[in-house]
Amino acid sequence: AAAVADPALDARLIVEHLSGTTPTQAIADPECSVDAAAIAAIDAALRRRVAGEPVHRILGYREFYGLRLSLSPETLEPRPDTETLVEAVLPFVKATAERQGQCRILDLGTGTGAIALALLSAVPAAVATGVDISQGALATAMRNARELGLGDRFQVLESDWFEKVFGRYHVIAGNPPYIASIDIENLQDEVRDFDPRQALDGGVDGLSSYRIIAAEAAGFLEAEGRIAVEIGHTQRKEVTGIFSAAGYMPAGVFRDFGGNERVLIFELTNP
Ligand SMILES: C[S@@+](CC[C@H](N)C(=O)[O-])C[C@H]1O[C@@H](n2cnc3c(N)ncnc32)[C@H](O)[C@@H]1O
Structure with missing residues (x-):
């Protein structure tokens, strides 16, 4: 009823x-x-x-990639589609950890820590930094890391995308906000009213975050590194265009459980 x-x-x-x-x-x-x-x-x-x-x-929690993640009002509820990103980038994380003894991951817009913590749980030689603009989200991410016994390989950084980031990473991963501002009102009530707007709103055309990430990532990516981003299911062409113009080439397109194009991986064209 x-x-x-x-x-x-x-x-x-x-x-x-x-x-x-x-x-x-x-x-x-x-x-x-x-x-x-x-x-x-x-x-x-x-x-x-x-x-x-x-x-x-x-x-107060949701399972993600077999991990129980606590939620807070400042965190997006992690979705099964985002597990596609974890699966997509995992072989590269494992290979890097085996080859180099470590894999450094930067999770942009970490929310509950979902992406970073899933990768850390699967690859013991990986370490991750979770970036978010929301202090509340970062507190929840850190709490999740500790509760999962991953706290010693995870750190959080309050930053507007790369503003306060330093160092270089083998993997830069992220599920940035990608809904066009005008479409927020039309989302399902459960999403619009309970997920934080900051986690959803991708600006006028939904692509603002990708433009910033594509423009700035090269300064923080190891030469042979990979960028993995979740996208809205109609955004492959536009997001690929944004990364191509910034000097990257596609290294994989991955579909979610519903068959939609959901994750793109890029590498530098001239490392
Ligand atoms: C779609 S949510 C993804 C959360 C989590 N990674 C997941 O997949 O469940 C986007 C995240 O980006 C964060 N965010 C939004 N704008 C940001 C910015 N300018 N700098 C850093 N993080 C930002 C939000 O606070 C939110 O946690």
């Missing part, structure tokens, strides 16, 4: 989380009793869900 897309799934996630039960328990012990405090918490959470709040905002 509340037009929730998958009410059974959301109800199950809420009940499991707040009653501390598992799907296996629900099958093995369906008569298991749940205490009054948990029932009150479940009722309150369901009311928030019916009022339109996304289920993971209510739970």
Whole structure:
């Protein structure tokens, strides 16, 4: 009745989380009793869900690449499509770590730390810096890193893109805001009302962040390094054009789970 897309799934996630039960328990012990405090918490959470709040905002976390990431009001809820970026760049991160003993990753617009932490969890010789303009997001990213036992290989930097970045990186990765400002109002309520606008708004044509990243990345990229960016599903041509004009050539196009072009990888044309 509340037009929730998958009410059974959301109800199950809420009940499991707040009653501390598992799907296996629900099958093995369906008569298991749940205490009054948990029932009150479940009722309150369901009311928030019916009022339109996304289920993971209510739970306070979302799984990404097998990692549990805490959310805060300043962080985008990481999406499964962004796992495409992790998968796309992972072979290069692994190969660099094997060849050089280390792979330095710069995650631009790190949010919850999703991209950087997924790569660190998969490659023990990698280290990452998560950049964000939002102090609140960086606090959440650092907390996630510590909770996942990755805190010693992850650092955060409050910066407007490259403004305060220093050093050179083997991989510069990012899922920048890429929605055109005019389209923000037409987004699903759950996105528009609960993901931070700063994480969504890519300027007049949605491409502002790519222009800055393409123009400035060369000063921070190792000669044989790679840039990997998530894009909106109609933006491949434009984003490729922006990076080509800045001296990069395409090194891969990757599709998300829905078959949309979602991730582009670039390397320097003349390293
Ligand atoms: C689409 S979200 C991506 C978050 C996370 N990387 C993910 O994939 O779930 C974009 C992120 O870029 C950050 N951001 C926006 N403008 C920025 C800027 N000028 N400099 C640095 N980060 C910025 C936002 O705060 C947000 O965390």
